[in-house]
Amino acid sequence: MEYEVIGWLENVSLPLLKLNPIKAKIDTGAKSSALHAEDIGYVTVDNKKYVEFIFTHEDGVKSKLKAIFVEERGIRSSTGQVTVRPVIKAQILMGLHKFDTEFTLIDRSLMRFKMIIGRDTLDHKFIVDPSATYLLNS
Numbered sequence: 001m002e003y004e005v006i007g008w009l010e011n012v013s014l015p016l017l018k019l020n021p022i023k024a025k026i027d028t029g030a031k032s033s034a035l036h037a038e039d040i041g042y043v044t045v046d047n048k049k050y051v052e053f054i055f056t057h058e059d060g061v062k063s064k065l066k067a068i069f070v071e072e073r074g075i076r077s078s079t080g081q082v083t084v085r086p087v088i089k090a091q092i093l094m095g096l097h098k099f100d101t102e103f104t105l106i107d108r109s110l111m112r113f114k115m116i117i118g119r120d121t122l123d124h125k126f127i128v129d130p131s132a133t134y135l136l137n138s
Helices: none
Strands: 004-007 009-014 019-026 033-036 038-045 048-056 062-076 082-094 097-106 115-117 126-129
Touching: 004 009, 009 115, 033 048, 033 082, 062 097
Parallel strands: 004 126, 019 115, 033 097
Antiparallel strands: 009 019, 009 082, 033 115, 038 048, 048 062, 062 082, 082 097
């Protein structure tokens, strides 16, 4: 199996949510991936449960988004605190690789990066060079 080398910081896109590009921190210490979300709510349409939320872009523009709800999951933060977060499945585009992955939704407005890419998303696809940034070709 061939792996693509990526840096600790990469531009990635979520094409079906029309989020592109987003600066994402590649975090091998995190099991799951996380996406910034504010005003999280739930809605059911045609017997399918969705999560609605606001994503604030780096330039301050806000987008109202809706994604299929997967489940709620307890996630331990880097400070050791466990929070229950909604989980969505989204298509991600990392360089030339497009695939589905899960994101937990959490307010990251006080954090430097709006997206964290964890080990579950990286699994068997990428190797991280911690000394590099922006190695993906898109």
